[in-house]
Amino acid sequence: EVQLVESGGGLVQPGGSLRLSCAVSGFSFSGYWMHWIRQAPGKGLVWVSRVNVDGSNPIYADSVKGRFTISRDNAKNTVYLQMNSLRAEDTAVYYCAREYCSPTSCKGADYWGQGTLVTVSS
Amino acid sequence: QSALTQPPSVSGSPGQSVTISCTGTSTDVGSYNRVSWYQQPPGTAPKLIIFEVSDRPSGVPDRFSGSKSGNTASLTISGLQAEDEADYYCSLYTSSTALLFGGGTKLTVL
Numbered sequence: 001e002v003q004l005v006e007s008g009g010g011l012v013q014p015g016g017s018l019r020l021s022c023a024v025s026g027f028s029f030s031g032y033w034m035h036w037i038r039q040a041p042g043k044g045l046v047w048v049s050r051v052n053v054d055g056s057n058p059i060y061a062d063s064v065k066g067r068f069t070i071s072r073d074n075a076k077n078t079v080y081l082q083m084n085s086l087r088a089e090d091t092a093v094y095y096c097a098r099e100y101c102s103p104t105s106c107k108g109a110d111y112w113g114q115g116t117l118v119t120v121s122s
Numbered sequence: 123q124s125a126l127t128q129p130p131s132v133s134g135s136p137g138q139s140v141t142i143s144c145t146g147t148s149t150d151v152g153s154y155n156r157v158s159w160y161q162q163p164p165g166t167a168p169k170l171i172i173f174e175v176s177d178r179p180s181g182v183p184d185r186f187s188g189s190k191s192g193n194t195a196s197l198t199i200s201g202l203q204a205e206d207e208a209d210y211y212c213s214l215y216t217s218s219t220a221l222l223f224g225g226g227t228k229l230t231v232l
Contacts, residue, residue, distance in 0.1 A: 035221065037168075044226035045160070045168060045211050059220050095167060106215065108158035108173030115167060 002026040002111045004096050009116030012086055016120070020081040022096030022113055030054075033099045034072060034079040035109055038092035038118075048094070051079065052101075064090075086120045093117050126151070126212055126224035133230040139200040142227045144212030145193060150222065152193040156215040159188055159197045162226075163208040172197060199229070207231045 008020040022034070036048040049060045049070040058070045069082040079096055094116050097109035127145045134140040144151065144159075151157065159172035170179055172188035175195060185201045195214075199206055212224040 037223075044209075045162075045213075045223045047213070047221040047223055050221065061220065097168075105174060106156050107177075108170045108179070108213075109160075109168075110170045110173075110179055112167040112169075 002098075004098065004111055004113035006094065006096055006113040006116035009094065009118045011119045011121065013122050014087060014120055016086050017082070017084045018086065018118060020083065020094055020096075020116060020118070022079045022081075024077050024079075024096075024098065027098070027111075029072075029077040030074040031100065033101050033106075034070075035097045035099060036070060036079075036081045037095045037097060037109070037112075038090075039095070039115070040089075040092040043092075046092070049081065050099075083118070086118075088120050091118060091120050126214060126222050128210075128212060128224040128227045130225070131228045131230065133232055134199075134202045135232045136202055136204065138202050139198060140202060140229065142197045142199075142210050142212075142229070144195040144197070144214075144224045146195075146214065146222075147193055150193075150214055150216050151190065151195055154215060155190070157188070157190060157195045158213045159186075160211045160213065161206075161208045162211065168211065202231055204231050 003025045006022045035050040051058045051070045055072045067085045072079040097112040099109045100107045157175045160168040162168040175190045176188040187198050210227045
């Protein structure tokens with residue numbers, strides 16, 4: 001059974017840091033791109049970042065560029081999101097999701113975790 | 123990063139069909155076929171229902187279909203059922219390989 005389990009969320013003060021983890025099981029982790037996507041309370045989905053299969057060429061949304069870092073450990077079947085200089089507007093449920101991409105196509109984010117809540121507040 | 127525009131809400135009665143639009147520009151929706159659609163019932167994680175404009179993952183009913191014309195992608199749900207009530211989001215890869223989501227559409231089954 002495919003599973004993605006996020007952890008590491010919580011309450012943090014503005015300017016603080018958190019590291020989210022997403023541990024996966026039930027599939028060949030090293031064959032999939034991994035995304036972080038967030039959803040502020042009552043709002044829509046916002047893509048945050050993605051990393052390709054070997055951890056190279058991470059891509060970020062403009063709103064988090066320079067503050068967040070995505071990485072992965074294929075030996076531990078885990079993807080991470082290091083979040084620094086957090087702001088109130090970063091408050092959201094953060095989801096990790098997997099996506100299979102070949103050189104010519106991507107198949108959509110077909111499995112998502114349950115999400116972890118990050119609250120940035122003093 | 124550009125925006126993908128969806129109607130905030132749509133509604134339909136059981137058995138009817140509804141279509142949700144996702145409008146971009148000639149440089150995103152109009153240029154790329156990596157359009158996906160996600161369904162998110164209240165309090166749950168999103169679920170992929172369409173990828174690459176019109177393909178369905180296994181297990182997704184064929185009542186869900188996707189298409190694209192010009193700068194607008196569309197999701198059509200036919201034979202509407204009560205369980206289809208959810209938020210729906212389109213997404214697209216841009217030329218920079220960043221991912222964009224539309225603002226979401228709330229589907230109400232009357």
